[in-house]
Amino acid sequence: MFVLPVMMIACNQSEKKSGDAVSAAIEEILASPGDFEGKAVVLTGMVTHVCKHGGQKCFVLAGDGESQIRVNAGPELDEFDVALEGSTVEFTGIFKTLTVAETTELQESNDSMVHHQNERAHKEAENAAYFLEASSYREITE
Amino acid sequence: MNWRKWNRWLHRELGYVFFGMTIIYGLSGIALNHYVARHWTPDTVIRSEQFEVNPGLTKKSVDKEVIRDILEQVGETDNYKQYYFPSDRELMIYLKGGHITLNLKTGKGLLVKVRNRPVFREVNYLHYNKPKQLWTWFSDLYAVSLILLAVSGLFIVRGKNSITRRGGILTLIGILIPLIFLAIYLWF
Numbered sequence: 001m002f003v004l005p006v007m008m009i010a011c012n013q014s015e016k017k018s019g020d021a022v023s024a025a026i027e028e029i030l031a032s033p034g035d036f037e038g039k040a041v042v043l044t045g046m047v048t049h050v051c052k053h054g055g056q057k058c059f060v061l062a063g064d065g066e067s068q069i070r071v072n073a074g075p076e077l078d079e080f081d082v083a084l085e086g087s088t089v090e091f092t093g094i095f096k097t098l099t100v101a102e103t104t105e106l107q108e109s110n111d112s113m114v115h116h117q118n119e120r121a122h123k124e125a126e127n128a129a130y131f132l133e134a135s136s137y138r139e140i141t142e
Numbered sequence: 143m144n145w146r147k148w149n150r151w152l153h154r155e156l157g158y159v160f161f162g163m164t165i166i167y168g169l170s171g172i173a174l175n176h177y178v179a180r181h182w183t184p185d186t187v188i189r190s191e192q193f194e195v196n197p198g199l200t201k202k203s204v205d206k207e208v209i210r211d212i213l214e215q216v217g218e219t220d221n222y223k224q225y226y227f228p229s230d231r232e233l234m235i236y237l238k239g240g241h242i243t244l245n246l247k248t249g250k251g252l253l254v255k256v257r258n259r260p261v262f263r264e265v266n267y268l269h270y271n272k273p274k275q276l277w278t279w280f281s282d283l284y285a286v287s288l289i290l291l292a293v294s295g296l297f298i299v300r301g302k303n304s305i306t307r308r309g310g311i312l313t314l315i316g317i318l319i320p321l322i323f324l325a326i327y328l329w330f
Contacts, residue, residue, distance in 0.1 A: 046224055048234070052183065065226055078272065082186075082256070086223035086236020121228035 021092050026062035026069050029095065033130040036095040041132060043069065043091055044140065047084040049122050055079030057131075059122035060091065068125040074133040084139065093134035103129040146297065153294040156287045163284045170269035173262050184262040189255045191216070197249035201227050204246070209235060212242065216253045 021040035029036050029043065045060040048068060058080045059068045071091050073079055098106060107127045120126065173184035193216055199208065204227075212235065213219045223236040235242040237255075244251040271278055296305045296313065303309050 046226065048226065048228070061226055083239075086241065088224070121232075 026060060027064060027067060029130075030062065030067050030069060033095070033097060037097050037130075039095050041093065041095045043071075043132060044088065045069075046086065046088050047080075049120075050080045050082045050085055052082065055081065057126075058084060059125050060089070068122045070122075070125045070128060070131040071137075072131050072133050074135045076135045077137075080137075088140045089137050090140055091132055091134045091137045093132045093136070096131060096133050098129045098131075100129075103127075149294045149297050153291060153298060156291050156294075160284055160287050160291070163281075164288070166265045166268055167284075169262065170265040173266055174269065185259055185266055186256050186263075187259045189257075191253045191255075193251045193253060195244065195249045195251060197247060199233070199244075199246040199249065201230060201246070204233060212244065212251070216242065216251075218242070218253070 021042045022036070023042040023044075024036065026043055026045050029041065043060065045062060048059050048061050050058040055073070056079060057070055057072045060071055061068055071080075071093070074093055110126055125131075170184075176182050177184050195212055195215065204225075209222070209225055210219070213222055218237050218240075221237040221239060223238060225233060225235040228234050231246050233242075233244040233246055235244070239257060240253065240255040242251055242253050267273070268277065268281070271281060296309065299305075299309060301307075305313065
């Protein structure tokens with residue numbers, strides 16, 4: 001019950017095929033996002049935050065317990081349920097990278113939101129150019 | 143049967159059939175207004191409770207025993223999910239239906255419990271067209287019917303309160319008010 005599962009998730013994740021998607025640890029993806037651009041990817045981690053306004057994005061913790069990655073809801077998904085926070089979830093989707101102009105626009109948009117101006121552990125992931133556009137997900141633990 | 147009788151018939155029948163839908167859309171309309179204005183979260187009720195534990199904790203000193211003590215103190219042992227450290231000075235414990243944040247240095251914590259808000263959760267679910275599929279068409283039918291209700295309502299009454307007299311002035315005021323807001327906030 002009191003295990004910190006975020007540590008164990010990444011430890012047993014080397015790149016492997018899951019259907020057509022490549023299964024990879026979040027640290028691997030964050031270390032070289034260019035390698036995953038446009039690829040179908042499966043990643044797993046604890047959801048630290050679900051955007052309360054629309055549930056269109058959430059943030060997933062890497063195995064190091066610090067880095068996070070942004071997961072956006074793709075067209076196949078309505079939204080992420082806030083109840084996912086604190087659960088370990090496996091996401092499948094396409095890894096995408098924004099252009100410089102799109103990234104700047106995203107960062108300006110985030111900075112303009114009052115509730116985004118506080119110190120947030122997922123701020124780096126929130127402003128990052130790259131993200132997973134999820135087409136499906138499944139909760140592994142509660 | 144002249145057109146006024148047909149008009150009254152249409153207004154009455156649609157009014158009865160779509161009474162429930164109007165309440166649903168009216169209630170969720172209020173919710174949406176205040177959700178967008180960030181006054182409240184209509185779908186959920188959030189309750190916060192402050193508590194304190196011994197100060198001077200660090201990331202290294204937090205283990206399963208510490209987590210268990212905190213959960214016991216706030217009565218949430220059965221609701222534990224996972225924990226992590228958003229920063230060197232903060233601990234976040236996720237619960238079923240909420241979370242705990244704790245300042246490690248000061249020992250001051252906040253228990254946040256979230257539950258669904260009855261009625262508003264349901265009406266918002268429908269208003270935002272979460273069911274999709276058939277609900278899309280039924281709510282379209284309601285939207286068209288609402289227009290028919292509004293138009294037919296203009297021609298119910300005759301005499302000094304009719305659309306050509308006092309009723310017309312009130313209708314004009316009702317059209318002008320949103321136009322004024324558009325002019326102030328959007329167009330100029």
